[in-house]
Amino acid sequence: MGLLDYFRSKPKTASIARQRLELLIAHQHEGGAAPDYLPQMQQDIIEVIRKYVAVSDDAVQINFERTDQCDMLELNVSLGEDDAA
């Protein structure tokens, strides 16, 4: 088993862990600053879009960024492929 494993390349879970934590920690740090209406707003936007197009629950991504000059809301809507409709 050991020999076979040696030649088989598996995805390295440590790098997955690092990537997940990078996102999480970045989010955690802006978490205090991000307005708490974001999840509700995200839900509402999805509802509005659904009046016209069938989209999945994760079709709308909202990112909140605070810089020195201004707060920025980044909105990504993916309308998906045909099979999503």
Place this chain on the structure above:
Amino acid sequence: MSKIIVVTSGKGGVGKTTTSASIASGLAKRGHKTCVIDFDVGLRNLDLIMGCERRVVYDFINLINGESKLNQTLIRDKRVKDLYILPASQTRDKDALTKEGVAKVLDELKSEGFEYVVCDSPAGIEAGALMALYFADEAIIVTNPEVSSVRDSDRILGILQSRSKRAEDGGEPVVEHLLITRYDPERVEKGQMLSIDDVSELLSVELIGVIPESKDVLEASNAGMPVILSEDSNAAQAYDDSIARLLGEQRPMRFTQVQKKGLLGRLFG
């Protein structure tokens, strides 16, 4: 001048009490008069790890409430001179810890000539944990190379930076040190475990030490002896290095590389 060091992590079971016991013992062994306080009211465990559970008469809450005197309450360690243990109460409520009460005890320790007070924080981010870190000058963040521990450490760092006395007073921030415990270089090499660099970069805290995964830790706790006193153990030596760094010495990290490679490793590595 006495220094208050909190040992904290957010997550439970990562080695806060093991670390508190070893750091306090190591500081005292170097001749610094040290007291280690168990802040885990209701779930006292430091006394077990230090092996003095049968000598507990009074506790931290008794002392705060004036039901006992400092010299009646502190337990003098039998192995290390200059080391004293202040056990938590097993029966009282966490609310018995008040800022005023804790401040009074810390002041008394200061006036008794204690150079270091090590505060063993309970897990979580509630009253007991907040109280343990409130008066800290320095903090040792104990982290396992594992996702939930790293996330919780990041949370507790945020709390140190916003809710400690130093943060509230707007003075110098609490000095933060990262201590990685249960590190397994072999698994890191195989890509199965977050590396030292991963953890310290994610948390952006200066690294004070890396304690290797070691069977000696459980055996030391079985025997009620801080692992730093099992001098042949890698974990003990890694703790000793960490204390040296805490005191400002430069020491290279040990036990962070894979020791010996197997035949395949040598052929292909």
